Amino acid sequence: MIRRSPTGRITHRMGGSRPERVMIAASFVNRVGNGLFNAASALYFTLVVGLPAAQVGAALTIAGVIGLCASVPGGHLADRRGARAVMMLALSVQTLSMAALVLVESAAALTVVATVDQIAAAAGGAAWGALVARVGGDRPALFRARLRTFVNLGVVLGTLGAGLALAVDSRSAYVALILGNAASFALCALLLLLLPHYPVPPAPAPRHRRLVLRDRPFVTFTALYGAMGLQYPVVSLLLPIWIAEHTEAPRWTVAALFAVNSAFCVLMQTRIGSRVETPHDGGRAFRTAGLLFLVSCPIFALSAHVPVWAAAALVVAAVFVHSLAEVWESSAGFALGFGLAPEHAQGQYQGLLGLGFGAGQALAPVILTTVVLGLGTVGWMVLAVFFAALGAAGPAVARWGLRTRPQPDKSAETTG
Structure with a gap:
C-alpha cells in the first residue's frame, strides 16, 4: 500500500x-x-x-x-x-x-x-x-x-x-x-543528526509558559491514561507472582506469557493503530481497551481455581486478551495525546502525558500487590471494573477535548 x-x-x-x-x-x-x-x-x-x-x-x-x-x-x-x-x-x-x-x-x-x-x-x-x-x-x-x-x-x-x-x-x-x-x-x-531541521512552530500570543496545565480535558485524559497504565505491570510484575503463588501452572508459563505479550504487540500495533488516528477514534479505542481488560482480569483470577494444564491454558489465553487491550490502549493514547495537543506546544503536552504515565507506573507496584495479591480473586474483579470504568470515560473526554480546541476561522476561509 x-x-x-x-x-x-x-x-x-x-x-x-x-x-x-x-x-x-x-x-x-x-x-x-x-x-x-x-x-x-x-x-x-x-x-x-x-x-x-x-x-x-x-x-x-x-x-x-x-x-x-x-x-x-x-x-x-x-x-x-x-x-x-x-x-x-x-x-x-x-x-x-x-x-x-x-x-x-x-x-x-x-x-x-x-x-x-x-x-x-x-x-x-x-x-x-x-x-x-x-x-x-x-x-x-x-x-x-x-x-x-x-x-x-x-x-x-x-x-x-x-x-x-x-x-x-x-x-x-x-x-x-x-x-x-x-x-x-x-x-x-x-x-x-540525519533528521532535517524542523523549524519551531510559532506560538499565538500571549504565550503561556504552562499552557498544558490550563487544558482541563487534556489534564483529565492524562490522569485516565496514567491510571490505565497500571495494566503494564500486570504482565511484568503481578503475573509472575500470581502464577507462582496462586496457581498450579508450571513456572515456564511465565516465559510463555512474556513471549505472547511481546509477539502480539509487535505484530498487531501498526494494524490496530492504523484504525485509531483521530481523537474520536482514540476515545472509542480507550473504551474498547477497558472492556477487554474487563474480560482478561477474571480469566487470570479463574486460573487459581483449576488444575495445572487448565491453569496454564487460561493464563496464556488471558495474556492474549490483555495484549489486545494493551494495543488498543496505547493506540488511544497516541491518538488523543497528539490529536488534542496544539502544534506549537507538542513538547509540553507530551511531557505532561509522560508525567502522568510515569506517576502511574511508580504507584503501580504497591497498588497491584496490595489490592490484587492481597484480595486474590476479588482483587482481580476490582481491577477489571477499575479498567472498564476508566475506559468508559474515554469517548466523553475525547468529545470534551474536541469541543474546547480552537476552531478554524470559517469567515477567513470563506473570504480567502
Whole structure:
C-alpha cells in the first residue's frame, strides 16, 4: 500500500519517509540498549557492587520521582528551542550518566547519577514525543504506532542479549551491558543528526509558559491514561507472582506469557493503530481497551481455581486478551495525546502525558500487590471494573477535548 508524502512524493507505508526511517532506527537502537540494561541493573548493584536491595530501591525511587518533575519543563524547552536539539542534549547526558554507573560504589553516588539520568530521560521523552509529531506529519498517531512495533522488538532483542550476559554472571559481563546501553544513547543521538531541521512552530500570543496545565480535558485524559497504565505491570510484575503463588501452572508459563505479550504487540500495533488516528477514534479505542481488560482480569483470577494444564491454558489465553487491550490502549493514547495537543506546544503536552504515565507506573507496584495479591480473586474483579470504568470515560473526554480546541476561522476561509 502506498501514500503520498506532503511534498507529493509517493512512499511505501511500511518503509515510510526518510525521516521516519531515521526515527525508527534511532528508537530501535535506544530500546535495544534499554533491554540490555533493564534486565540486569538491579542484579549489578546488589550482587556485584554489593549494595543492599533496599538502598538500591530507594535510590532509584528518588531518582524516578525527581526525574518526573522535568517532563513538562523539558517539553516546554523543546517547544521553544526545537525538539531534536533538546532530545540530542538529553541523550548526550544519558550517555555520560549511564557510563558513570560503572564507577558507582555507594548508595549516595547511585542516587546522584540515577537522578541526573532520570531528569535527562524525562526531558528527552517529552522532546521525543514532540519530534514524533513533527516527523509523523499529518498522521503522528499512526507513525507512533509503527514506531512502537520496532521499540518492542528492540527491547526483546536487548533482553535476549542481557540473558547471555547474565548466564556468564561476571562483573565484566554486567559492565558490558551498562556500557552497551551508554553506547546506544550515543548512537541514537548521532542518528538524529540525519533528521532535517524542523523549524519551531510559532506560538499565538500571549504565550503561556504552562499552557498544558490550563487544558482541563487534556489534564483529565492524562490522569485516565496514567491510571490505565497500571495494566503494564500486570504482565511484568503481578503475573509472575500470581502464577507462582496462586496457581498450579508450571513456572515456564511465565516465559510463555512474556513471549505472547511481546509477539502480539509487535505484530498487531501498526494494524490496530492504523484504525485509531483521530481523537474520536482514540476515545472509542480507550473504551474498547477497558472492556477487554474487563474480560482478561477474571480469566487470570479463574486460573487459581483449576488444575495445572487448565491453569496454564487460561493464563496464556488471558495474556492474549490483555495484549489486545494493551494495543488498543496505547493506540488511544497516541491518538488523543497528539490529536488534542496544539502544534506549537507538542513538547509540553507530551511531557505532561509522560508525567502522568510515569506517576502511574511508580504507584503501580504497591497498588497491584496490595489490592490484587492481597484480595486474590476479588482483587482481580476490582481491577477489571477499575479498567472498564476508566475506559468508559474515554469517548466523553475525547468529545470534551474536541469541543474546547480552537476552531478554524470559517469567515477567513470563506473570504480567502
